[in-house]
Amino acid sequence: MSEGIDEGLRRELQQQGVWVSSMQELYNWGRKNSIWPLQFGLACCAIEMIATAASRYDIARFGGEVFRPSPRQADLMIVAGTVTKKMAPQIVRLYNQMADPKYVIAMGACAISGGPFKQGYNVLKGIDRYIPVDVFIPGCPPRPEALLHAFMELQRKIDEQKLSGANKAAHLDQEQPSEFPVPSFGKHDLEPPANSNVFHPPAIERA
Amino acid sequence: MEGLEQIKARIEAAVPGAIVEIVQNASPSQQHSLKIDNEHAHDVAKWLHGDPALRLDFCSNVTGVDWLDRTVKKTVKVKKAVDGEEKEVSETTEEKIPGYIEAVYHLYSMTHKHGPVIIRMRTADRAAGARLPSLTPIWRSAEFQEREIFDLYGIQFEGHPDLRRILMWDEFEDYPMRKDYREPDDYEYEPTPHDDVLERAKRYYTPRPQIDGAESIVEPLNG
Numbered sequence: 001m002s003e004g005i006d007e008g009l010r011r012e013l014q015q016q017g018v019w020v021s022s023m024q025e026l027y028n029w030g031r032k033n034s035i036w037p038l039q040f041g042l043a044c045c046a047i048e049m050i051a052t053a054a055s056r057y058d059i060a061r062f063g064g065e066v067f068r069p070s071p072r073q074a075d076l077m078i079v080a081g082t083v084t085k086k087m088a089p090q091i092v093r094l095y096n097q098m099a100d101p102k103y104v105i106a107m108g109a110c111a112i113s114g115g116p117f118k119q120g121y122n123v124l125k126g127i128d129r130y131i132p133v134d135v136f137i138p139g140c141p142p143r144p145e146a147l148l149h150a151f152m153e154l155q156r157k158i159d160e161q162k163l164s165g166a167n168k169a170a171h172l173d174q175e176q177p178s179e180f181p182v183p184s185f186g187k188h189d190l191e192p193p194a195n196s197n198v199f200h201p202p203a204i205e206r207a
Numbered sequence: 208m209e210g211l212e213q214i215k216a217r218i219e220a221a222v223p224g225a226i227v228e229i230v231q232n233a234s235p236s237q238q239h240s241l242k243i244d245n246e247h248a249h250d251v252a253k254w255l256h257g258d259p260a261l262r263l264d265f266c267s268n269v270t271g272v273d274w275l276d277r278t279v280k281k282t283v284k285v286k287k288a289v290d291g292e293e294k295e296v297s298e299t300t301e302e303k304i305p306g307y308i309e310a311v312y313h314l315y316s317m318t319h320k321h322g323p324v325i326i327r328m329r330t331a332d333r334a335a336g337a338r339l340p341s342l343t344p345i346w347r348s349a350e351f352q353e354r355e356i357f358d359l360y361g362i363q364f365e366g367h368p369d370l371r372r373i374l375m376w377d378e379f380e381d382y383p384m385r386k387d388y389r390e391p392d393d394y395e396y397e398p399t400p401h402d403d404v405l406e407r408a409k410r411y412y413t414p415r416p417q418i419d420g421a422e423s424i425v426e427p428l429n430g
Binding site: 201 | 375378383388
């Protein structure tokens with residue numbers, strides 16, 4: 001994990017009672033164990049999210065127990081449920097109001113693709129059309145274990161982030177955007193229907 | 208509760224000029240309804256609400272139905288002189304019925320524990336004439352549901368206290384529950400397309416004439 005020191009040497013030193021670490025490791029260790037989610041739910045997935053936060057599944061075991069009602073104090077946005085086109089601009093605005101570093105989990109079939117409402121007129125076909133998503137969880141709704149798994153995946157992702165160098169974390173790179181344009185209500189659909197800088201759908205192939 | 212025939216007769220006696228028609232429902236539910244004319248709708252509704260025997264004080268549901276323009280073909284046997292001989296000839300006449308939008312109200316009585324009595328109103332057409340009198344002044348519970356009909360079917364309810372869109376945003380211009388509504392074409396990859404989704408998917412396939420033949424080329428949607 002640590003940069004600039006041989007892993008074997010590090011383990012050997014640790015056996016002798018000398019603990020060697022790096023700033024990056026300490027920094028990421030601290031961040032990954034205190035991810036505060038933003039407290040909001042959109043549909044039935046939110047019920048599973050609430051169950052995950054409650055005592056039986058207990059997201060506090062992973063350091064995510066402090067659901068913040070303000071985007072200014074939150075690190076993680078769990079998009080739990082159906083994002084209607086009427087709600088989508090508010091979600092993007094909330095994301096923009098969150099302070100860096102910030103992460104997004106798209107929870108459930110609706111949040112990742114529109115789910116059963118995909119062919120409808122009023123549901124956004126996935127929140128990844130407007131904001132970058134770190135972890136997608138399929139399911140309708142996903143069980144609390146799935147949300148915990150996504151949370152652990154996110155922790156793994158944070159742990160691997162670099163503080164410096166060419167491929168450093170997005171929130172440390174001044175050139176990476178931290179805010180994304182909020183779509184506006186059009187006459188027939190949201191305008192634009194997707195942010196082409198963020199959304200890269202797979203090419204359509206014949207079945 | 209009394210039958211619809213009796214209610215119809217009593218409405219016509221109580222509200223002079225009201226035109227009430229019984230709309231038959233041939234389905235197993237047999238829920239026949241009363242079609243009331245728009246001009247007297249408010250008075251008829253007020254009478255239904257206040258009549259001591261009916262006392263329909265609770266409007267549980269209001270919804271819309273979209274009826275497109277349709278042509279009805281009727282075949283009538285007519286006696287005609289053909290070659291000096293009288294023969295029975297079947298003649299087909301086409302009747303064009305212009306489309307309209309219906310508002311359907313389901314009424315119950317909390318006082319007498321009976322219902323439902325179903326009343327319908329029809330708009331003149333599906334465009335500028337899509338107007339109906341609001342029954343919100345009589346049944347307060349119709350307020351949001353009439354707004355929903357306005358939002359999704361586009362019926363203007365005259366006399367409604369607060370007629371705004373309720374589900375879609377204010378800038379939205381279409382009426383999504385109308386049968387001729389076409390949603391914005393933001394088709395996305397679908398792993399198992401079927402039926403009309405498959406038809407839509409085909410428009411996004413890159414043509415492979417050398418494999419599938421020339422007929423695989425589908426006209427683009429906006430072409």
